[in-house]
Amino acid sequence: MDNALFSRRRTERFAQLLDEANGGRRHHVRSRIDDQLTPLVALGRQLGANPPEPAVDPEFRTGLRAMLLATAVREGIGTPPATTPAEKTGVTRGSLLPAVTARRARARGAILVGIAAGAIAVSGISAASENAVPGDALYGMKRGTERAQLALASSEISRGQLFLDFAGTRLAEASALRGNRVGYGAVLDDMDADTRQGVRLLTAAAAQRSDPTALDAVDAFLTRQRRALDVLTDRGSRADQERTAQSLALLASVGERADALRLGIACGQQISTASDELGPTPGTCP
Structure with missing residues (x-):
C-alpha cells in the first residue's frame, strides 16, 4: 500500500x-x-x-439499553443532589464540604456524559437510542448524537440535508406518539423547525451559487415526507388531524419556494437579498 x-x-x-x-x-x-x-x-x-443499513442484533440493543439505564440510576445522572441539613443552615467551614462534594458529583456526571458522547460512534449507544421517543431515558442521547452530527458537518449543504433527515426522524417519532395530544404536537413542532432550518440552508446555497443542485435534496425530502404525513392525515383525534394539516401546509410552501427558485435560476434572475423562514424570496422572471 x-x-x-x-x-x-x-x-x-x-x-x-x-x-x-x-x-x-x-x-x-x-x-x-x-x-x-x-x-x-x-x-x-x-x-x-446510499448509506448501508447497519444491522444491530436486537438482543445487543436490549442489553445495552438496560446497561445504560442501570448506570444512569447508579451514578445518579439526571437526579438532583439531595439537600443536606448542613447546606440549609449557616455558612461555616464545615458546611462547605457538602457543596464541594456536590460539585465533584456534578463534575463526575459531566465527565461521564462527555465520555459517553465521545464514544457514541464506536460503542453502539446510538443504535440503542435510535428508536427512543420523547419521554424515554435515552432520548436525550439521541438528540445529542444529532447535535454532534451537525457540528461535524463539512458544509452548509450537508447541514441542511441533516436537518431534513432529522425532520424525517421526528415524523417517525410522531407516528409512535399518535394519540398523545401533547407529545404528538410537540414533536411535530420540532419536525417543522428542522424542516425550516434545512430548507433555509439549502435554498440559500442554491441562490448563492445560482445552481439548483442543492434543491434536489429538498425535492427528495418533500416526496418522502408528504407520503409519510399523508398516512397520519385521517388518524388520531381532531386536534391531531388539524396539527398534521399544518405540517402539510408547510411542505406545500416549501415546494412552492423550491419551484420558484428553480425558475428564477433557470431564467438568470438575480435572487433577492430578502429572505424569510424558508430562505431567499425569489422575484418574478421577465
Whole structure:
C-alpha cells in the first residue's frame, strides 16, 4: 500500500474534492493527484447517497439499553443532589464540604456524559437510542448524537440535508406518539423547525451559487415526507388531524419556494437579498 496516500496533502485534497462533489465551495485548483482521487470521490458520493443499513442484533440493543439505564440510576445522572441539613443552615467551614462534594458529583456526571458522547460512534449507544421517543431515558442521547452530527458537518449543504433527515426522524417519532395530544404536537413542532432550518440552508446555497443542485435534496425530502404525513392525515383525534394539516401546509410552501427558485435560476434572475423562514424570496422572471 502506498503510504503517501495518507499524507496530509492527499487527505486535504480528497476532502476538498468530496466537498465540491457534494455542492460545497469550489476551490478552482487542479492537482496532479486528482486523477487518482476521482474514483474515491465517486465512491464517497455513492456511499453518502446510499448509506448501508447497519444491522444491530436486537438482543445487543436490549442489553445495552438496560446497561445504560442501570448506570444512569447508579451514578445518579439526571437526579438532583439531595439537600443536606448542613447546606440549609449557616455558612461555616464545615458546611462547605457538602457543596464541594456536590460539585465533584456534578463534575463526575459531566465527565461521564462527555465520555459517553465521545464514544457514541464506536460503542453502539446510538443504535440503542435510535428508536427512543420523547419521554424515554435515552432520548436525550439521541438528540445529542444529532447535535454532534451537525457540528461535524463539512458544509452548509450537508447541514441542511441533516436537518431534513432529522425532520424525517421526528415524523417517525410522531407516528409512535399518535394519540398523545401533547407529545404528538410537540414533536411535530420540532419536525417543522428542522424542516425550516434545512430548507433555509439549502435554498440559500442554491441562490448563492445560482445552481439548483442543492434543491434536489429538498425535492427528495418533500416526496418522502408528504407520503409519510399523508398516512397520519385521517388518524388520531381532531386536534391531531388539524396539527398534521399544518405540517402539510408547510411542505406545500416549501415546494412552492423550491419551484420558484428553480425558475428564477433557470431564467438568470438575480435572487433577492430578502429572505424569510424558508430562505431567499425569489422575484418574478421577465
